[in-house]
Amino acid sequence: MTEDDQIPGAPQQFPPPPPPPPGQPPVPAQPYQPAYAPQPAPAQPAPLPVSPKKSRKGLVIGIILAVILVVGAAAFLYVKSQSDRKATVDEFMQEAESVFAGVTADLDDLDALWLEVDSANDGDYPATMTAFESSATPIVDGAIKDLEGLEDSLGDLPDSPLKEALSDTLEEMQLALEAMQRMIATVSGDAPFLQAVDDSSALAGEASKLLGDAIDKSNVDDYEGARADAKSATSRYRDALAKLEAVADTYPDRETEKLIAIMQLNLEQADAASKAIDYADKGNFSKYDEMVDRYVALNDEIDAAEFPAWIDDPTLLLADFQGAYDEFTAHADKGAEALTRAEERYDSGQY
DSSP: OOGGGSOTTOOOOOOOOOOOOTTSOOOOOOOOOOTTOOOOOOOOOOOOOOOOOOOSHHHHHHHHHHHHHHHHHHHHHHHHHHHHHHHHHHHHHHHHHHHHHHHHHHHHHHHHHHHHHHTSOGGGHHHHHHHHHHHHHHHHHHHHHHHHHHHHHHTTSOSSHHHHHHHHHHHHHHHHHHHHHHHHHHHHHHHHHHHHHHHHHHHHHHHHHHHHHHHHHHHTTOHHHHHHHHHHHHHHHHHHHHHHHHHHTTOGGGTHHHHHHHHHHHHHHHHHHHHHHHHHHHTOHHHHHHHHHHHHHHHHHHHHOOOOHHHHOGGGGGHHHHHHHHHHHHHHHHHHHHHHHHHHHHHTTOO
């Protein structure tokens, strides 16, 4: 191979070594060591020491303990909450049972008081209604105050079926008492009329008796005594008429004008009797006869006069009360039913 045939960049070939000197063994041929022999690759760095893996057992146990503590705390808080709730309900129910029992008794008393009015004789109505008003008013006022106090406490009670029944009880009892208040107000409003009628009737009764006495005395020629009785009778009829006129405009629906018309006839009759007595005392019998005829005619007019309907049926005076009384009894009954529901729900723990 010539110099020109060498591959560019190939390593140069060295000639073989010269032969050893005489008497020495030949030097063995050395392996070919190229001048550009690659150096050994640098050693890889030793891996960093790896920490030993920690056990997750402790972590798991910690999580379980934390969960147990949370659940336990929640359970404790729930139990405590339920205990507090029951204590609140128990305390309220002690108050509620006492109040509701008292109001129930009050409603029964009010009902009994009204039945006394309803069953009274017609002549006893004014006095009976006055007694009803004076007795019922403090009962109603006291019951309303008790329920208002209970209503404030009810607002602190947790929502539940029990609270709903208690609220219904409270509402129905309050409505019953409101109906009774309207009855009392009607009694109070009618009291002046009834009292006027009662007073007028009493005066007319006295006048009628005095007029009869006057006629009897006149028949035995006791004209002085007869004249005095007739005069007293006239005075009483006049007072009776004034009583009715004082309330006529206030109570137009009571047919007071009919009573006034009748009382005016009574007053005219007493006047005719007084004149008849005077004519008899003077011996003027023609005039006496005229007055007697007038007296008899007036008596016929009185008998034929139209009286208010409630004179024949005094219960009509109670018509204004009936609607309110029906409401009273209806709400009282509903209140009792709601109270029974509340007691059942309390006993069964529905709170």
